[in-house]
């Protein structure tokens with residue numbers, strides 16, 4: 394039986410990926426900061442995985458002493474570990490780059506066979522954003538590590554779209570640019586079933602997931618419950 398470590402296993406994507414690996418017969422270890430979190434459904438309906446997975450390891454990517462042994466006997470590391478909410482103690486560099494680098498070093502020492510990492514769609518066009526820099530800096534480390542790897546670059550997740558819906562329900566609809574920018578969100582369950590699993594069977598080194606299709610302005614008009622007098626407001630780039 395192949396063994397996988399899911400780092401970021403308590404997150405939106407990580408939980409769906411852990412569930413998908415389990416469903417496909419893998420031995421699944423998850424790295425989490427708080428095991429209680431995965432005993433409950435997530436705020437976007439993420440599955441309860443505490444009793445589903447084989448091993449729950451508590452650790453913090455900023456504290457190397459808590460990560461010892463996490464890659465022992467592991468064949469594949471999947472990491473969606475990242476800083477997605479403001480944290481007044483740590484920067485994107487501390488988590489997305491340095492945290493993942495610590496896990497990569499442990500993976501190399503434990504002779505893990507493959508490392509799958511989640512970066513961001515069109516990252517190369519947004520390198521002025523600190524979070525994107527940190528993602529791509531880690532991607533660079535992975536490329537030169539000598540390990541078999543895949544870097545998945547997905548479009549925005551549905552979990553983030555709720556912010557648009559909440560604002561729309563208050564009568565304000567943020568649009569990107571002049572409404573000409575396109576968006577094509579993906580659900581973590583689909584990302585877990587599709588690209589994440591494909592990256593194991595084949596050996597792509599880079600996968601862009603999601604094609605930019607619907608203009609956000611048009612997307613807005615499709616949102617349910619949009620008040621009649623919705624005000625469309627242009628916002629600057631994410632970051």
Ligand SMILES: NC(=O)c1ccc[n+]([C@@H]2O[C@H](COP(=O)([O-])OP(=O)(O)OC[C@H]3O[C@@H](n4cnc5c(N)ncnc54)[C@H](OP(=O)(O)O)[C@@H]3O)[C@@H](O)[C@H]2O)c1
Pocket residue numbers: 400401402403404405406407424425426427430452453454455473474475476477478488492511512513514546547548549550552553
């Ligand atoms: N949202 C999007 O639209 C989008 C699009 C493309 C790519 N991405 C990238 O996809 C990745 C996953 O996104 P997501 O929505 O699944 O994020 P998420 O729900 O916030 O999950 C992030 C995971 O990282 C963990 N983590 C953060 N800091 C940690 C630390 N110091 N030590 C150990 N674990 C730590 C979190 O643990 P806790 O549960 O304890 O917080 C959580 O399990 C991120 O890197 C994100 O940048 C996101």
